[in-house]
Amino acid sequence: MPEDPPTRLRFAPSPTGALHIGGARTALYNWLAARHSGGELVLRIEDTDRERSTGENVEQILDALRWLELDWDEGPVSQASRADRHAEALKRLLESGAAYRDSATAKEVEAWKAEHGAGSGYRGTPVTEPGAAVRLRVPDEGETVVDDLIRGPVRFPNRSYDDFVIARGDGSVLYNFAVAVDDAEMGIDEVVRGDDHLSNTPKQLLVLAALGHEPPRYAHLPLLHGPDGKKLSKRHGAASVQELRESGYLPAAVRNYLALLGWGTADDTTLMPTEELVRRFRVEDVGKAAAIFDEKKLRWVNGRFMRELPLEEYAEAVARHLGRELDDRLRGACAIAQEKAQTLDEVWPLIGFLFEPPVDDEKAWAKVMKDGALAALEAVRSALVEVEAFDAGAVEKALEPLPGRLDAKPGRVYQPIRVAITGTAVSPGIFESLAALGRDESLARIDAALARLRS
């Protein structure tokens, strides 16, 4: 594989809300590309729309990136803070005649188009009044070509583009202008962003050309959709990074899964630690078709990561997620539950009985506590009293003979224990569970169940 030169990229979210999965994937791809090439990643906040850009939103995005463990080398740079640079560039274009002031209203533009045909972009007439918006002159002839890293050359006829507005009447600049100026002045050499920007790229190219800047390379990622095939939104459950965190996913698993959404390896490797992602990722290999976010697969990936974690790290993650102090009891609980949970959220239901009284699950009781349950529990009790070292192995050895002796299926003996000590019909292995609970508490719970059975 040929070495890629160090590349300078940027992730430039607009702080209009939480970081969604689509944005997270864009951030990840930028990060992977930067780290893969040994280059740099700049974080720029696209906040020229001051209405929607709140500090709170910005903080949310930084928070999401930190949780995902995607670091950046520069920034966050506020685009709004670069207003003087934008003004300077704007002035240059006005002076060179590449841009002009035009007082046309939206309705007037519409009327112009009706007159000139739908395929023609609006062309205004320069005015001198200072309060008018500034438009960039777009050539009537020729085409602007975006040489996309993912899609190849994409050609756009210049004629179909309006002389678009690059600055408002009050002098503040618009997105497509600010982005072009910033990317150039910040020395960005590769722009990796969502597909929804592809049609805007010719505008940015036109601005760059008018300013005499060399354009960066562009890569437009296919969009992400929800399970219904529609654009991803809050409707789709865990759509934001915050929600993913709250649902108990591991950052490394999320990175792995997100990387696979639109990108894959030739050998179909599915599970990859982040270092491998960094080593193998190339934007050129990203697919062209939109992908659907499938939480089922994320769950599976997450489960695999959870099971492969060293116990201490696993316990730390669980403790953090539960907001509990990490002590030996929790470590022990994690040890018996690690094989069974796919997300951090699923851990507590499995181990809660070690910290709290048995839950009240009437259905489980009704299903299990009948027939020979009383006799079984009595036998279990006597056997447990005799166990010397109360560990899982010893407990197993003590209980193993019971089904045979009682002439009952194992389930008839073990399920009543489970319901007695946890209250539910689902828990980690019964021997491990008893051992983790300890002899005294186990016997107390079995006694309580026996009392209830006899009443």
Place this chain on the structure above:
RNA sequence: GCCGCUAUCGUCUAGGGGACUAGGACGCCGGAUUCUCAGUCCGGAAACCGGGGUUCGAAUCCCCGUAGCGGUACCA
């Protein structure tokens, strides 16, 4: 409307003219692991959007159609 992008199992994808009776993964279905659930292992069903070309030969190239998506703001 106009400009543009995309199209392989339900989902993520491999595939870049013969290696394809189209491979892998998630999910699903069935079986095994004679304590639940989960996990693990084994097996199974499941796709090249449609139509024309090009070619000895097309999932792969071209055209048309269809569908989905994006852009078309003094939003980003």
